[in-house]
Amino acid sequence: MQEFYIECITWDSTFNLESEITLYVRHSGAAFRICYDPRILAVSPSVLDQHHESYRILHKDDPDGGFCEVAERLRKPFEELMTQMAPPMESTRHLHSYLYPLWFILEARVAESSSHVQPHFKVALSRQEFIRPGDYMNSKFLQAHLSPLLNSKLNKYSSRQVQVLAQTSHLVPSRVLVDGTVYFFKPWVSGRVHGYCELQSYRKILADTEESPPLLTDVRICRLRGLIIDNDDDVLQHYPLDSDEEDYPGTRLVGLLLTYIENKGTLNDLAPWSDCTNEDRLRWSRQIHHSVKCLHNAGVVWGDAKPENVLVDMKGDAWLIDFGGSYTPGWVDEDKQDTVEGDRQGVQRIDDWLAKWSRRPVTRIKRSDEEGREGAV
Structure with missing residues (x-):
């Protein structure tokens, strides 16, 4: 299992050497946003030159052209700080801690005439300040595909009920345990068209079990076993929401529980x-x-x-x-x-x-x- 995973990197898509570079990194149950601002780095000409070179490589967006090496070079100075700030690993991890991690904003600084980046902690974010996973249940588009499943005998759980047993190399939970049964966890990605198609297929597969005789009883296929639905009142109970956010609180589909196939x-x-x-x-x-x-x-x-x-x-x-x-x-x-x-x-x-x-x-x-x-x- 990787100890650190870079989820994504952002920079100006229009060529601009004064662009900030931002890394989003997962480590030990916490999420970090690492900011490289050329205005701050300008006090050291050598570090600024390194930043410009990193931007040139990233702007080419070529995985074989040094992209990965740059990403690792930008992350490396922050390893010790991220390790210090990340919470201790829980003996029993739940899906809730992955979906709603502690967020920390880190910043690259540099001393004058120095050629080394100095990692700096800037601020911690409360949970309502980042985009929450999943789709809100009151979305008309989602409702059209989800309603038949909600009205079925399919089990529904919150992320607090889901224990994480294993995760992918991207640090995404994969094998999970709920009510004594092992499942495969698939995150629900908001706006993903293929996800709605998937729900329709699973609905038809579930409907087949009610037919006589069922056509898919002994067929080796992945099946939908449950839905993971979270409520903002529960998830954000310690973090009051802004009163002008009309869409919140609400309930969200955050993931699917599928057949686990060893x-x-x-x-x-x-x-x-x-x-x-x-x-x-x-x-x-x-x-x-x-x-x-x-x-x-x-x-x-x-x-x-x-x-x-x-x-x-x-x-x-x-x-x-x-x-x-x-x-x-x-x-x-x-x-x-x-x-x-x-x-x-x-x-x-x-x-x-x-x-x-x-x-x-x-x-x-x-x-x-x-x-x-x-x-x-």
């Missing part, structure tokens, strides 16, 4: 290697065909059909994940996205891809994710 990796991870047999590839092909056929019979489209959206569980069986729709070039054509025809095209191309690896033995190499990925999507 797995070896995706089809894309596993199929190319020589220790994967042709019998494995043939079995996966048959399982994918069966699952997609059952989905179509139930009126559900898989959507973004590709090897990365197939997980292989610890028994070696293939599971379909990610019902957010859209398409990936090379697997599904744009004009066929989110259609039965697009699914069939994607499945056929997966078959062709599996057949290619069956004909081409590859030497096994050590992968960084040898222990297997955690999570469903």
Whole structure:
């Protein structure tokens, strides 16, 4: 697990050497905003020159052109200060602490004639001063997709009830525990069109369980198991809101609880290697065909059909994940996205891809994710 994770970096998109550079960093349950202001750095010509060079590299926005190295160089001077300010790790972590972390604003300063940045703590933010995750439930657009799920028997929880068991390399909770059951946590991203498509697919999958007979009972697919909904009165109980904020307080959809699939990796991870047999590839092909056929019979489209959206569980069986729709070039054509025809095209191309690896033995190499990925999507 990474100790520090840079969530994003911002700078002026129009070329401007006097642009500020701001890093957003996660560390040990806290969130930090690190500001590099050239007006402050100007007291040291050498540090200002370094800042201008960093901006030039970032402005090119080329990951292979030194972007990552610059990001790490800008973060590095603040490591000790962030470690000092971050709260002690809880023995039992809950999703609430990830979604609503302590926020600290840090600033790069420099002594005259010095060539080293001096990290400085500027201010701590109260929780109402940053954008809260999720979508408000009174949003008409969200309501149209969410209402059927809210009226179903689907369990609803607050983030305080969700215990975090594991997280991704981006420090985002992945495997979580609720009421004694392990799930995969998927954050709800506000305004993400694919998310609304995903809700519709999960609604249809849930509706199938009420049919007689259900068409998807034994199909290996990721399913929606619960919703995580937070109330501002609870989340911000120690931080009074400004009275002119008409939209608050309210309740927000902040995440989904999905089937947790303990797995070896995706089809894309596993199929190319020589220790994967042709019998494995043939079995996966048959399982994918069966699952997609059952989905179509139930009126559900898989959507973004590709090897990365197939997980292989610890028994070696293939599971379909990610019902957010859209398409990936090379697997599904744009004009066929989110259609039965697009699914069939994607499945056929997966078959062709599996057949290619069956004909081409590859030497096994050590992968960084040898222990297997955690999570469903």
